[in-house]
Amino acid sequence: MQTQYVVVGGGMVGTAMALGLARLNKDVVLIEAFPAPAFNPSQPPDLRMSALAQASVEFLTNLGAWQHIETMRTRPYTGLAVWEHPLARTEFHAADIGAQRLGVFVENRITQLGLGAALAEYDNCRVIHSTVLSSDAKTGRVICTDGTNIKAQTIIAADGVKSGVRESAGITTQGWQYEQQALGITIKNHYSDVESQDRGQSLTWQQFMPSGPLAFLPMHEDYASLVWYDRPERINELKILAEQADKSDLHAAIRARFPNDLGEFEVLDCASFPISRMHAVRYIKHNVILIGDAAHAINPLAGQGVNIGFQDVKCLLEVIAHEGNIVTEYEKPRQRANLQMMTAMDGFYVAFSNTNPVLKALRNIGLFGADKGGKLKHAVMKKAMGI
Numbered sequence: 375m376q377t378q379y380v381v382v383g384g385g386m387v388g389t390a391m392a393l394g395l396a397r398l399n400k401d402v403v404l405i406e407a408f409p410a411p412a413f414n415p416s417q418p419p420d421l422r423m424s425a426l427a428q429a430s431v432e433f434l435t436n437l438g439a440w441q442h443i444e445t446m447r448t449r450p451y452t453g454l455a456v457w458e459h460p461l462a463r464t465e466f467h468a469a470d471i472g473a474q475r476l477g478v479f480v481e482n483r484i485t486q487l488g489l490g491a492a493l494a495e496y497d498n499c500r501v502i503h504s505t506v507l508s509s510d511a512k513t514g515r516v517i518c519t520d521g522t523n524i525k526a527q528t529i530i531a532a533d534g535v536k537s538g539v540r541e542s543a544g545i546t547t548q549g550w551q552y553e554q555q556a557l558g559i560t561i562k563n564h565y566s567d568v569e570s571q572d573r574g575q576s577l578t579w580q581q582f583m584p585s586g587p588l589a590f591l592p593m594h595e596d597y598a599s600l601v602w603y604d605r606p607e608r609i610n611e612l613k614i615l616a617e618q619a620d621k622s623d624l625h626a627a628i629r630a631r632f633p634n635d636l637g638e639f640e641v642l643d644c645a646s647f648p649i650s651r652m653h654a655v656r657y658i659k660h661n662v663i664l665i666g667d668a669a670h671a672i673n674p675l676a677g678q679g680v681n682i683g684f685q686d687v688k689c690l691l692e693v694i695a696h697e698g699n700i701v702t703e704y705e706k707p708r709q710r711a712n713l714q715m716m717t718a719m720d721g722f723y724v725a726f727s728n729t730n731p732v733l734k735a736l737r738n739i740g741l742f743g744a745d746k747g748g749k750l751k752h753a754v755m756k757k758a759m760g761i
Contacts, residue, residue, distance in 0.1 A: 375403065375500075375523060375524045375525070376524075376525045377401045377402060377403045377500075377524060377525075377526050377527075378395075378400050378401045378526065378527050378528065379392075379400055379401070379402045379403070379526060379528050379529075380403045380404075380405065380514075380524050380526035380529050380530070381395070381402065381403070381404045381405070382405050382506055382509065382530070382531055382532060382533045382538075382539050383405070383406065383532035383533035383534060383537075383666075383668070384405065384406025384490075384501070384532075385406075385482075385486060385534070385666075386424075386482060386485045386486050386489065386666075386680055386683070386684075387666030387683035387686070387687060388404065388406070388530075388533070388665075388666070389404065389486060389489040389490055389493060390433075390434070390437060390439070390489055390684060390687045391530055391665060391687045391690070391691075392404040392499055392501075393438075393439065393489055393492055393493045393496075393499075394437060394687060394688075394691040395691070396493060396496035396498050396499040397437065397438070397496070398694060398695055399498065400498070401498055402498060402499040402500070403500050403501075403502060404493070404499060404501045405501075405502045405504060405524075406502075406503060407503065407505040408503075409490075409503055410483045410486045410487050410490065411483065413446050413483070413484060413487055415446075418642060419481060419560055419593050419594065419597045419599075420482065420483050420484075421558050421560055421643060422481065422482040422483070422558075423480060423482060423591065423593065424479070424480060424482055424485065424679070424680045424681075425477050425478075425479055425591065425681075426477055426478045426480055426485070426680070426681065427477045427678075427681045428473070428475065429681070429684075429685075430477075430680070430681050430684045431477070431478055433687075433688055434485075434488070434489070434684075437489070437492060438492045438495070439485075439489045439491070439492040440488065442488035442489075442491040443484055443485055446484045446487070446488065447481070447594035447595075448478050448479065448480050448484070448594065449478065449479040449480075449592050449593050450475040450477070450478045450479075450576070451475060451477060451479060451576055451578050451592060452467060452469070452474070452475050452476060452576045452577070453465060453466065453467045453468070453576060453578070454467075454577070454579070455577060455578075455579035455580070456579070456581075456582075457581055457582070458581065460633075479578070479591055479592060479593055481593075482680075485680075502518060502520075502522055504518035504519055504520040504522055505518060505519045506518055506519075506533070506538060506539065508542065509529055509538070509539045509542045509543070509662075510542070511529065511539075511542065511543035511544070511659055511661055511662040512661065513525070513661070514527055514528065514661040516529060526661070527661065528663060529661055529662045529663070530663050530665060530690075531543075531662060531663065531664045531665065531668040531669075532665050532666050532667075532668055534666075534667045534668060535668070537664070537667075539662060540654060540662070540669075543659045543660065543662040544659065545654050545655065545659050545662070545664065546654070546655050547652050547653060547654050547655065548652070548655060549650060549651040549652035549653055550650065550651055551648060551649070551650045552648075552649040552650065552651070552673065553606075554585075554586045554605060554649055555603070555604070555605075555606045555609045555646055555648055556586075556601055556602065556603045556604075556609070556646065556647055556649055556674070557601070557602045557609050557613070557644055557645070557646045558599055558600070558601055558645055558647065559599065559601075559624075559628065559641060559644040560593075560597065560598075560599055560600075560641075560643045561599070561600060561639040561641055561642060562596055562597055562598075562639060562640050562642060563596045563597070563598055563637060563638070564637070564639060564640070565596065565637060565638075566637075566638075571596065574592070574637065575596065577592070578590060578591050579635055581632075581633050581635075583603075585603070585604045585605065586602075586603025586605075587601070588600070588602055588603070588631065588632050588633070589601040590635065597642075598639075600628065600632065600636075601674075602628075602631070602632075603649075609646050612627060612644075613644070613646055615627060616641070616644045624641055624644070625640070625641050628641070649673055649674065650671050651671060651673060651716060651720070652670060653669075653671075653709075653713065653716065654669045654670065656705065657669050657704070657705040657708065657709060658700060658701060658704075658705050663700065665686040665687060665690060666680075666683035666686055666687075667683065669686065669708075670682070670712045670716065672712075672715060672716050672719055673716070673719040673720060678715055678719070682711070682712055682715055685708070685711070686708055686712075689703075689704050689707065690704050690708075
């Protein structure tokens with residue numbers, strides 16, 4: 375089988391790449407070993423979700439995927455609160471800059487399904503559900519475990535942090551594992567009235583603690599995801615509590631640790647995940663191009679992972695569309711932008727993950743000042759939205 379482009383990895387970023395190429399009338403093969411299960415409204419919420427910045431929503435709209443996504447289930451959010459000490463609380467609201475929302479929370483599977491639905495409208499993209507057995511960066515050859523043999527002009531690696539395509543191409547990475555881990559907890563809120571529900575489900579918040587942040591991410595209906603960052607030993611203890619049928623001990627631990635902003639709720643499910651930083655030393659080698667998590671992994675502190683992945687795709691599609699130089703117009707600018715975002719997230723991580731009293735005072739003064747920041751505060755909001 376011959377093609378112009380083979381995209382390895384059909385997650386959110388990989389499917390967006392394949393869709394964008396199909397819209398450019400390129401001949402594309404998308405390889406994804408594990409297709410997303412079909413959506414049914416009665417299904418409980420997934421543990422894996424993302425905060426899509428407004429720029430990502432606009433990108434997905436331009437790809438023709440957003441209309442499929444929003445017919446399933448999403449949760450727009452209009453406010454963001456950040457604090458360490460309650461008296462130094464900073465809130466950002468979309469209305470302050472004349473916007474309808476700051477972004478949208480969407481389960482990863484639903485974003486993937488929406489992109490897949492849009493991709494199905496194009497007959498110049500073939501989707502293969504198999505696993506890559508081998509790839510050759512020099513020849514563009516990709517062989518799958520089901521025997522499929524593909525010869526492509528370009529291999530685009532979107533196969534995640536442990537990218538096999540990247541490894542086969544001999545592209546090295548730099549990075550480390552953070553001391554903390556995170557526990558994602560799906561809950562269902564029980565609001566006392568409609569007003570509390572409206573405010574609670576439109577506001578996402580994060581409290582910084584020396585052991586790691588505590589975050590609330592609203593989902594569809596009255597569901598939400600809590601993220602608890604802590605040392606691995608503590609995360610393992612919480613996972614043991616979650617094994618109880620009624621999860622009452624985990625509920626009690628959450629209630630004791632999380633701020634009063636969290637109202638009445640019930641625990642539905644949870645899962646832990648490590649936190650790491652990884653950056654490929656190059657995004658291009660021979661006939662291989664890296665995008666998304668195959669190129670970089672970032673501290674999820676501000677939920678920027680998939681957003682910078684979509685920015686990779688957007689940039690690369692623009693270069694391909696006008697037949698530009700992928701090194702000077704994709705690799706170099708995206709490496710700089712992604713490194714800047716990684717460095718910023720690490721700065722937050724270091725600044726807030728300690729008990730130094732001087733730094734603690736400076737942190738809270740900074741957050742208090744940010745809340746009164748006026749034009750500067752609005753500029754930060756627009757940067758976070760990607761606009």
